[in-house]
Structure formats: C-alpha cells, structure tokens
Amino acid sequence: MIQLKQVSKRYGDIVALDQIDLSVQDGECVVLIGPSGCGKSTLLRSINRLVDLDEGEILVNGQNISNYKAEDLRRQLGYCIQGVGLFPHLSVYDNIAIVPQLLKWDKTRIIDRIDTLMDLTGLPKTYLTKKPHELSGGEAQRVGVCRALAADPSILLMDEPFGAVDPMTREQIQLAFRKIQHELKKTVLFVTHDMEEAILLADRIAIMHKGKILSLQTPGGLVKGKQDAFVNEFIGADYPLRLLKRYTLSDLEVIKVDQDSSKIPLSSLNEFSTTKEILSEILQSGSQEIMIQKQDKSKVIITYDALIELLRKVLNNEIV
Amino acid sequence: MKSSRLKIILGYGLIGLASFALPLGEFKPNRVVKGILLYPSDLFGLVVTLTLFLSILMLFMNQIRKKDPKAWIQWLIISLILLPSLALISLSAAKVSGIDFNPNAARVSLGIGFYVLLLGILIILSQFKSFKWLLLGMITLIVLSAMFDLIPNLGLVKEFNNVQDSFIIALSAHLTLALSSALSAIIPGILLGYVSYSHSQWREWVMGFVNLFQVAPTLSLLGLVMIPLSLLSKTFPVLSQWGIKGIGFAPAFIVLTLYCLLPIVANAYAGFQQVDEAVLSSAKGMGMTPFQIFAKVSFPLASPIIMSGIRTALTQNIGNTILAGLVGGGGLGALIFLGLSQAAPDLVLLGSIPVVIMALMSDQIFEVLEHKLIHIMGVHHDTTQTSQ
Numbered sequence: 134m135i136q137l138k139q140v141s142k143r144y145g146d147i148v149a150l151d152q153i154d155l156s157v158q159d160g161e162c163v164v165l166i167g168p169s170g171c172g173k174s175t176l177l178r179s180i181n182r183l184v185d186l187d188e189g190e191i192l193v194n195g196q197n198i199s200n201y202k203a204e205d206l207r208r209q210l211g212y213c214i215q216g217v218g219l220f221p222h223l224s225v226y227d228n229i230a231i232v233p234q235l236l237k238w239d240k241t242r243i244i245d246r247i248d249t250l251m252d253l254t255g256l257p258k259t260y261l262t263k264k265p266h267e268l269s270g271g272e273a274q275r276v277g278v279c280r281a282l283a284a285d286p287s288i289l290l291m292d293e294p295f296g297a298v299d300p301m302t303r304e305q306i307q308l309a310f311r312k313i314q315h316e317l318k319k320t321v322l323f324v325t326h327d328m329e330e331a332i333l334l335a336d337r338i339a340i341m342h343k344g345k346i347l348s349l350q351t352p353g354g355l356v357k358g359k360q361d362a363f364v365n366e367f368i369g370a371d372y373p374l375r376l377l378k379r380y381t382l383s384d385l386e387v388i389k390v391d392q393d394s395s396k397i398p399l400s401s402l403n404e405f406s407t408t409k410e411i412l413s414e415i416l417q418s419g420s421q422e423i424m425i426q427k428q429d430k431s432k433v434i435i436t437y438d439a440l441i442e443l444l445r446k447v448l449n450n451e452i453v
Numbered sequence: 454m455k456s457s458r459l460k461i462i463l464g465y466g467l468i469g470l471a472s473f474a475l476p477l478g479e480f481k482p483n484r485v486v487k488g489i490l491l492y493p494s495d496l497f498g499l500v501v502t503l504t505l506f507l508s509i510l511m512l513f514m515n516q517i518r519k520k521d522p523k524a525w526i527q528w529l530i531i532s533l534i535l536l537p538s539l540a541l542i543s544l545s546a547a548k549v550s551g552i553d554f555n556p557n558a559a560r561v562s563l564g565i566g567f568y569v570l571l572l573g574i575l576i577i578l579s580q581f582k583s584f585k586w587l588l589l590g591m592i593t594l595i596v597l598s599a600m601f602d603l604i605p606n607l608g609l610v611k612e613f614n615n616v617q618d619s620f621i622i623a624l625s626a627h628l629t630l631a632l633s634s635a636l637s638a639i640i641p642g643i644l645l646g647y648v649s650y651s652h653s654q655w656r657e658w659v660m661g662f663v664n665l666f667q668v669a670p671t672l673s674l675l676g677l678v679m680i681p682l683s684l685l686s687k688t689f690p691v692l693s694q695w696g697i698k699g700i701g702f703a704p705a706f707i708v709l710t711l712y713c714l715l716p717i718v719a720n721a722y723a724g725f726q727q728v729d730e731a732v733l734s735s736a737k738g739m740g741m742t743p744f745q746i747f748a749k750v751s752f753p754l755a756s757p758i759i760m761s762g763i764r765t766a767l768t769q770n771i772g773n774t775i776l777a778g779l780v781g782g783g784g785l786g787a788l789i790f791l792g793l794s795q796a797a798p799d800l801v802l803l804g805s806i807p808v809v810i811m812a813l814m815s816d817q818i819f820e821v822l823e824h825k826l827i828h829i830m831g832v833h834h835d836t837t838q839t840s841q
Contacts, residue, residue, distance in 0.1 A: 181738055207740030218735030222753050222830040232739050280739075290738075 134159050135180060135288060135322060140189035142175055142344075149175040151344035152189070159287070160318035163349075164331040167341035167367070173324045176341070177290050180322065181207045193288065208235055211281035211289040211319070215296040217273050219265040225276050226261040232284040250279040253313055271302035278310060282317075291323045295330065307333050328368065332379050336453065340364050352376055353447035373444055377409035382425065384408065384452060385443055387433040390424065397424045397434060404428060412440055457580050467573030468536075475566030478544040481608070482554035484797060489549055490564060496543045533574050534587060538594045538603075540570060545604035560608040562799055585817050592810055608799035609806075616800070620788065624807060627784035631774040631811075634706050635767040638713035642766075643759060645714070646721020647747070656722070663718045666711040671776050674711070678704045679780060705774070705782030712773055713766040720762025724755030757826040764819030771812040775804075 135157040142150040149172045157163045165173040178184040180191055182203045191198045198206055219228050226247060233243045251258055254275040265273055274295060281289055295303045295310075311334055314321060325331055331338050332352045340348045340355075340363075347361045355364075356372060369375075382404045400414050400423045414423050415437055422436040446452045471477065472493050481488035544561050578587050599610050613620060645663070649656035666674060683699025686692045697703045728751055736750045778786020785804040792800030 178738075183734075183738060204740045204742050207738055209740075212735065212738035214731060214735050214738065216729075216731040218729070218731035218733075220732055220736070220750060220754075221729075231741075235740055235745075 134192075134194055134320060136192040137176075137180075138190050138192075140176070140179065140191060141187050142172075142179060142184060143187055148344045150179070150186075153344070153346055155339065155346060155349070157320055157322055159320050161336045162314055162319075162321040162323060162334055163337050163339055164323045164325060164335035165339050165341055166325055166328065166331045169326065171341040172344040173341050174292055177292050177322055177324050181210050181212060181290055204235075208232055208284065209286055209288070211284075211286040213277050213281040213289070213291045213294040215293040217265075217277035217294075217297075219273055219276060219280070221265050223264075224261065225256075225263050225265070225268070228265065228276060229279045229283050231280065236284055238284075246283065246285070247279070250282055253282075253316070254279050255309060269302075270298040271306055274298055274302075274306050275309070278306075278313070282313075282319075287320055289319045289321045289323075291321065293324055293326065296325070296327075303330075310334065328372075329375060329378060332375055340367060342367075351450060351453050352379055353453065354450050356448050357450075373448065374409070374412075376444070376447060377412055377440070378407050380408040380443060380447070380452075381405060382408075382411070382427075382433070382435070385411075385435055386439045387435055390432050390434055397422060399424050399426055399432070408440060408443060411435055415440070460576050460580055464573045464575075464577035467569050467576065469573075471566040471570035471573065475569055476564040477540060477566040477570070478547070478564045479562045480547060480549045481560050481562060482552060483558040484560070484608075488562065489552070491544065491547050491549075491561065493566065496547055530578065530581065530587065533578060534591045534594065536574060537567075537571060537591060538598045540567060541595060541604045541607060542598060545606040545610075547606075559606065560611045560799070561606050562608040563802075585813060589810075589813055589817065592806075592813075609802055612797070612799045612803050616788070616803070620803065623783060623785050623788050623804070626782075627771075627774055627777075627786070627808070628811070630702070630705060630709065630777055630782060630784055631767070631771045634709035634774075635713045635763070635770045637706075638710045638717055638766060639763060642714050642717025642762070643721045643752075645718045646759070647725055647751075649718070649722050650725035659718065660722075663715040666708075667715040671708065671712065671773055672779070674708050675704055675776060675780055678707050682707075700781040702777075702782050704780050705777035705784075709770055709773055709777070713770050716765040716769070717759070717762045720765070721755065721759045724758030724762075725751055727758065728754045753830055757823055757830055760819065760823045760826055764816060764823060767819065768812050768816045771815060772808060775808060 135155075137153055137155045140150050140153045140155075141148070151172075153176065155163070155176075165176060167173050175184055179186055180193065180198065182198060193206070193210070201209075220231075223231075229247050229250065230243050233246060238246075247261070248258070251261070256272065256275055256279070260268070260272070260276075265276070268276065274297075277294060281291070281294075295306055298306065307330055314334070323331075323334060335352055337349055337351055338355060339346045342363050348355065348364045353376065355368060356376075385408065397420070398418075400418070402410055402414055402423075402425050404425065404427045406425070411423070411425075415421070415435070421438075422434050424432055424434050426432050443452070476490035476492050477496065478491040479488040480491055544563075544567070547561060574591075575588070578584055581587060598604050599607075599613075604610055645659050649659040669677075679699045682697060682704050686698045692698075732750060732754070733746065736746045741749065774782075774784050775786035775789060777784045778788070778790050785808055788804035789801050792798065792802075792804060
C-alpha cells in the first residue's frame with residue numbers, strides 16, 4: 134500500500150505537487166494521467182525518493198519512506214521508466230539480475246526467479262545471453278518489466294514505461310502487462326499521458342493538473358457526477374466510446390446459438406476482441422447483431438443492445 | 454573515386470620521378486665530407502631489382518586480373534611495401550669507383566629521391582583501410598633487413614653500430630618516460646573528467662586548467678617547471694637525492710604528465726556525458742549507490758571513449774618525450790639533439806624513426822583495444838569520434 138499525505142513540492146516558483154493526498158490499495162493499479170508538467174512524474178519519483186519532498190509524508194506499506202536509506206527503499210520498489218534504461222553493456226540476464234544481486238540473493242534463487250519472469254513475460258530463455266541492442270523495442274520493454282519485477286517487489290512504480298514503443302507493439306505489451314497484473318496483483322502506480330493506456334490498465338485513474346489531483350475515479354466512474362471543467366475537456370466527449378476498449382466479450386450478455394440455426398453471418402472476431410471492435414463490426418454489418426465463434430467452437434450472438442447495456446453498467450459503476 | 458584516382462596518379466608520379474630523375478642517396482667516404490650523389494641509373498642493383506619486379510608484376514597481372522582482381526591489388530600492395538627495403542639494399546650495395554675510401558668509415562646517406570619514393574608509396578597506400586598496418590609492415594621489413602645485415606653500408610646502420618649501447622639505453626629511457634608519464638595521467642585524468650561531468654560548475658575550471666598546459670608550448674612549460682623544481686631541490690637537498698631536481702627525469706616527467714591530461718580529461722568527460730540518461734536514472738531508481746553507478750554503469754559505458762583519450766595521450770606523449778632530451782631527461786631526444794649539434798642527419802634519423810614506429814604501434818594497439826571495448830560494452834561505433 135502507498136499512502137501520500139499532504140505532499141507538496143516546489144521548484145522555485147513552480148508548484149509541482151500541491152498538497153496531494155492519495156492512497157493506492159494493495160493489489161490496485163492507479164494510473165496517473167495529465168498534460169506534461171502536471172506533476173505526475175514528480176509524484177511517482179517522490180515515492181522512491183528520486184525527488185525530495187518539501188512538505189507532507191509518504192508511507193510505503195505503513196512505513197514512512199524517510200525512515201529508510203534511499204538505496205534500501207529503492208531496492209524494495211520495482212521501477213520501470215520510459216526508454217527502458219537497460220544497461221547496454223550487460224546481457225539480458227545480468228540486466229534483470231541487478232536488484233536481486235544488490236539484495237545479495239544467492240545465485241540459484243536468482244536463476245529460478247529469472248526463469249519464472251521470462252515465462253511470465255513470454256520471452257524465450259535463449260534471450261538471456263543477448264545484449265539489449267539485439268532486442269526489438271517491444272522485447273526490450275518486456276525485459277524492462279522483468280527487471281522491475283525481479284526482486285518480487287510488492288509495489289511497482291512505472292513511469293510511462295511503454296511510451297517509446299510503436300503503437301502496435303505498445304498494445305501487445307499493454308495487454309501482456311494487464312495479464313501479468315491480473316495474475317500477480319501488485320500494487321502499481323503507473324504514469325502515462327495516453328488515455329487509452331489508462332483505460333486499459335487502471336483500477337482507478339487519477340487526473341492531475343498543475344500539481345493537484347482533480348479526479349480519482351474508476352474508468353467508468355470518470356464520466357458521471359460533477360466533473361471539473363478541465364477533467365471534462367481532458368477526457369474528451371468520446372470518452373464513453375474509448376471505454377469500450379477495456380472490455381471484451383466476457384463482459385457482455387450474449388445469446389448462445391446452436392451450431393447451424395442462425396442465418397447471421399459469422400464475423401471474423403473472437404472472444405478476445407474488445408467491445409470496441411465488436412461495436413465497429415456491428416456498425417459495419419449494417420444490422421443490429423453479429424455472431425462470433427469462440428475458441429471452443431460454440432457460437433454466440435451479440436446485439437447492439439447488449440453493448441448499450443454494458444456501457445450503462447460501466448457508467449453506473451456496476452462493472453469496474 | 455576522383456580523389457583516389459588523383460592519389461594513384463600523384464603516387465606513381467612521385468615513384469617514377471624518384472626512380473629516374475632524383476638522387477636516391479649520397480655516398481660519403483666518411484661521416485663529415487660531402488659525398489657523391491647516387492642516381493637510380495648508377496645503382497645497377499636497383500635497376501635489376503626493379504626490372505625483375507616489374508616483369509614479375511606483369512606476369513601476375515595478366516594471370517590474376519581475369520580471375521581475381523582483389524589478389525592483384527594485394528600483390529601490388531606487397532610489392533609497394535617491399536620497394537623501400539629493396540631500394541635500401543641496392544643503395545647499401547652501391548659501388549663507387551674513382552675515389553679512395555676507407556670501407557669502415559664510408560657510408561651511404563639517404564637522398565631526396567628516397568624520400569620522394571617513400572612519399573609516393575605512402576600516398577598510394579594511404580587509400581587502403583589497413584594503411585597503418587601496411588606502414589608497420591614496411592617498417593618491419595626495413596628493420597629486418599638491417600638486422601640481417603643486408604644494408605651494412607647505410608649511414609643509419611653505421612650510426613647505430615657506433616652508438617648501439619647508448620641507443621638501447623636511450624630507447625628504454627624514452628619508453629619508460631613516455632609510458633610512466635602517460636600512465637600517471639590516467640587516473641587523475643579520469644577523475645577530473647568525472648568531476649567536470651558530475652559537477653558542471655567545476656567544468657570550466659577543470660577544462661581551463663588542463664587546456665592551459667596544452668596551449669603553453671612544451672618547451673616553455675619545461676622551463677617554467679625547471680625553475681621551481683631547482684629552487685625546491687636547493688632548499689631541501691634531500692629532494693635531489695630522490696631525483697627531484699631542476700633537470701633530468703623529474704621536470705620532464707611532470708611536464709609530460711600534465712600534457713597527457715587534456716586528451717584524457719576531455720575524452721573522459723565526453724565519455725561520461727554520452728551515457729544515456731535513462732540508463733543512469735534507472736540505475737539510481739533501482740537502488741544502486743553512487744559508487745555502484747560509477748563502477749558498474751558510468752565507467753564501463755564511458756570506457757571506450759576514455760580508452761580513445763588514453764590512446765591519443767600516449768601517442769602524442771611518445772613524440773613529446775623527445776623534448777626530455779633538452780633537460781637531461783634522456784630518451785631518444787638526446788640522440789636527436791646530439792645529431793643536430795654534430796650536423797649528422799643519420800643520427801637524427803636514428804633517433805626519430807623509432808619514435809615514429811613506437812607512436813604508430815601504440816596507436817594501433819590501442820585502436821584494437823578500443824574496438825574490443827566497444828564490442829564488449831555494446832556501445833555504438835560513432836560515439837568514439839570525439840574531439841581531443
């Protein structure tokens with residue numbers, strides 16, 4: 134758990150953080166988003182003491198961070214930044230092993246741990262001897278995630294970690310990270326400037342502006358209620374539509390059909406397609422419904438109304 | 454393409470000029486008297502060798518050109534490298550009739566033709582990537598022909614035989630002085646480079662300090678160092694027992710060390726500077742201590758560029774060490790200045806040629822080391838091209 138109490142930071146006349154209160158629950162992923170210069174990175178970097186606070190206090194798992202030596206604190210927190218920052222002179226193995234080595238783990242434990250991480254992020258073991266320059270952008274990013282997770286920290290701090298990869302790869306690695314997060318349930322504080330990324334990964338989204346958190350809501354909850362004018366403008370009028378990217382077939386109410394009873398043509402989508410893709414497919418088909426074949430060969434019909442119902446539930450916070 | 458064609462025309466033009474019109478050497482009955490110029494046409498041996506050479510070359514050209522143009526070029530290179538040694542051998546064997554001379558004192562000095570020949574060869578070879586290796590190979594051949602007594606009458610060889618013992622002492626003193634002063638500059642140089650990188654407010658001071666030595670002419674710097682040192686040793690006689698005196702090893706060592714600082718500091722600074730900010734930031738964020746960051750991240754990643762600075766420093770230092778001869782610091786400079794004072798150009802050459810060879814060798818060895826480091830560190834090649 135991460136708790137920030139009345140945290141402030143100034144650079145000269147500029148207020149980077151203005152009396153911020155925030156708490157990230159165990160196993161929760163909070164995404165900080167906002168225009169550049171809003172203080173989101175400063176907030177993140179104040180937690181591992183790369184930035185020193187002017188006022189307020191930060192508790193990590195109940196302990197005030199100023200009670201730790203800065204290096205000891207940082208070794209407990211997984212940290213992943215934009216551009217990965219892999220060490221070019223070290224192999225993938227040595228890059229991932231850095232924090233465990235700093236914590237003086239024995240070698241077999243490190244090897245075991247790295248094995249697990251490579252499986253988790255879907256990297257082949259043959260990559261362990263490669264140098265970073267031999268990896269593609271997406272692979273390097275995965276190694277970056279492995280490195281942040283290496284010493285099995287309960288808390289992950291991620292500073293626009295996927296900002297530097299191309300859009301295709303970014304989406305893949307976002308989905309991979311979401312899967313990992315579902316499995317490991319880390320306490321994550323994630324900085325981004327990409328709303329789609331926030332919608333996809335966040336349990337709660339914190340919108341920051343001029344050093345303040347203007348709104349801290351679930352992705353669905355962000356739309357409802359009294360909103361700040363800035364927040365409204367920032368999330369955009371098409372926000373509900375963008376929300377659809379977060380959900381898949383399993384979140385929808387569907388009609389099961391027999392093998393060959395329906396005349397509705399089969400769409401090319403599958404059960405992992407997002408509801409945004411499903412909506413697009415319905416709009417293209419010109420009808421009110423489409424049929425999708427699942428992996429187990431069973432077929433389902435999805436109606437336009439089911440999508441509307443999903444959005445209603447999301448906006449009412451019945452589904453997170 | 455255009456410049457390489459120009460080089461070939463110029464190179465062969467010079468070789469042709471040297472082979473037909475210019476005196477390749479000078480035959481002297483003894484060290485001081487004026488000698489008789491030796492033209493290529495006088496050198497029966499050289500003409501024969503060249504003719505043989507060309508005919509074999511033609512043979513190979515016709516045979517190989519069709520199959521493998523590369524082999525043809527290789528053969529051309531080999532023949533160019535052999536040419537100076539062959540010219541020297543012919544010169545040494547030159548027979549001069551009509552004058553009386555003592556075979557022990559008689560010698561052949563190098564003439565303008567030989568230098569033009571050498572220049573032509575170098576211009577042609579300079580377009581090959583492995584130019585420095587080729588040059589080293591050529592020099593090795595010449596040294597080998599001297600060692601196997603193929604060029605006994607060459608003035609250079611005669612001078613060497615005269616001063617053999619002191620030559621070896623001078624050579625080892627030169628190497629000791631050049632290496633020790635360059636090595637002593639490495640650690641302070643790297644630290645100063647790191648300080649000017651990590652504390653930007655000190656950078657101007659550090660750079661100003663090391664630039665000062667580079668801007669001051671070496672000779673005047675020597676003079677400046679000699680005065681306080683001699684005062685010191687007069688005030689504290691015990692210092693002179695340790696070798697710290699106004700003349701000799703100490704002032705030369707100090708000046709050379711100071712001279713080595715600039716390339717090392719500048720390259721170390723550039724090396725630390727080019728380490729990716731994201732890498733440093735993640736090193737810090739993962740909980741590495743400042744020392745760990747320096748030792749495990751910054752330094753290894755800066756090392757290829759630092760190595761290039763050490764290479765520059767050592768290579769220039771081998772040349773600068775000549776000046777130690779002026780302040781009694783020994784080294785090959787002593788031979789060169791002796792040769793100058795006795796108007797014995799061969800002695801000057803005997804002192805200078807080893808300096809050139811050593812500088813070339815150190816440059817080559819360090820270049821290889823540098824590339825190894827670049828490979829190990831996974832750093833990109835172009836980062837090594839830094840200013841000095």
